[in-house]
Amino acid sequence: MNIIVCAKQVIDVSEMKVDANTKKPILQGVPQKISDIDKNAMEEAIKIKDKHGGKITVLTIGPADAKERIKEILAMGADEGILVTAPDNIDYFMTATLLAEAIKKIGEYDMILCGEASIDLFSGQIGPRLAGLLNIPQITYALNVTAEKDKVTAERNMGDMAVTTEATYPALITVTKEINEPRLPSLMQILGAANKPINEWTADSLKSGLKPLVETVELKGVSMERKNIVYQNDIDESIGKLVDSLAKEGVIGR
């Protein structure tokens, strides 16, 4: 079974700060990492490979330093890495197009695994767009995946219910965070990752002249301000006021 895992380098959002005056996120110096849910996709790929054998290729679009993040995925258990170097301002359309072109260049594959969304922008568009461009079946929001010889079955998280869906190969599956617990690489695997190949392809070599269709006008952090309401009088009376106030704000239902 040949599996392609799409993994994105993102900033570690837990380390990100927002400028108090401009409300703009301060991105400089924030550590980079592989988007968490893409690691779940990788973990699922390892499990499928353990059962069926084959090869795992990790595919990333990003700046040149994303190579270091690819090494983390190689240490987890991928066999080969491909980095498509691209400018910073690419949008979902360009990303999905470049991924599709890269996958066509890779050639033979049975399954593409992606995270349901990346933890930075969380659009959830890439998996479905990619499946569309490649004209292959897709199963999104997978809670579990059972890969058999000629078909794959997955339970999809639809919020208040789960839907079991089946597809033939090749298929694209996006996984949720709940699907598994991504493994940590051992020291030996980290050392071994240095010897695994990472190919670098440029965006232009895959498809030239691509331009973003969406323009990002502004990126602003969400500011949360405290209301500083203090209820100091009789406890019972204060509780009543607090509940009224919370209901009015829509925090609790009545």
Place this chain on the structure above:
Amino acid sequence: MFDNLIPSPMRLELNDQQKMIQKMVREFAEKEIAPVAAELDKKEEYPTKILEKMAKLGLLGTIIPTEFGGAGLDTISYSIVVEEISRKCASTGVVTSVHNSLVSWPIMKYGTEEQKKKYLPILAKGEKIGAFAATEPNAGSDLGAMQTTSVLKGDKYIINGDKTFITSGSDAGIIIVFAVTDKSAGSKGISAFIVENTFKGYKVGSIYEKMGINASGTAELIFENMGVPKENLLGKEGEGFKIALGTLDAGRIGIAAQAVGIAQAALDESIEYSKQRQQFGKPIAQFQAIQWMIADMATRIDASRYLVYSASYKKDLGERFSKEAAMAKLFASETAVDSAIKAVQIHGGYGYTKEYTVERLFRDSKITEIYEGTSEVQRLVIAASLLR
């Protein structure tokens, strides 16, 4: 404009592999150690389950060569491992340090091929945990005063004596034991042995109740006519004192890294708390008194870490590193204590309760100034190398 005057710039940063190791161990410690560290301390429980998980990740064979099943890593990588583990649990940190620095390392350096083949794979896989038994009731800093005896009878050494304050003593399976083989030769009459806990006459005595590092299984070891096969002599007869000092030099890097981990944890906790705790209508982080403490902690921690890396680097180059290891251990351990005191101060009354991690850090930090050479001994080592 001066670029052409610098032939090769000195790089003061970890390489990519070291960064990956740091990230992996940090994540492991956060996920597997942090949630249980306070409980282990409270119950004085040895971290067996954590060690099993660490073994799977290769963290118990960090410095053991790959041919013996280890990862064969450099000393800076090893220091990173000990720092990150200690940042969440100082007890597990010292167990890791002793296992690698004080047990695996002397076998790698002084052991025969047979000894390496027999013991290093077991240590690398964590099938048995290592301990280092040199200290005795009357032989602490003055190791030459040890009284445990070893007499060769046929194909076995018969060892009798009592060892105190042995880290992992409660659970260790492979123990480097020092004993006097020739009393008339003074410190040159001490020899080192590789002992297994299954040897007849080996006994674990009392488990010490301590101020801190309560999960490290510190125990008394008792040897009553313990028979040790002749081939388990480490190095030659009479080389024990030299082996002990050489091993402790390497061990100091591990303890220094442990101290950096404790100090960093104190800083982490202080930053988080001071930004949340409100007094006089604003977070206490906005008061200069708090800011100065945090700035001092961070500065000393960075300095300590670079001393650890510098000693590690020298060791990997194969150069003498006694002075650097002593400096790292001295400065990092005093920084750990200083940082833990400041962290408790920043936390105020809450920091004095067991609800908060800094209380444990305060108790754990003190030992780093004492074991594997007190601060006073480190100063002697440093002075001796300067005034030679």
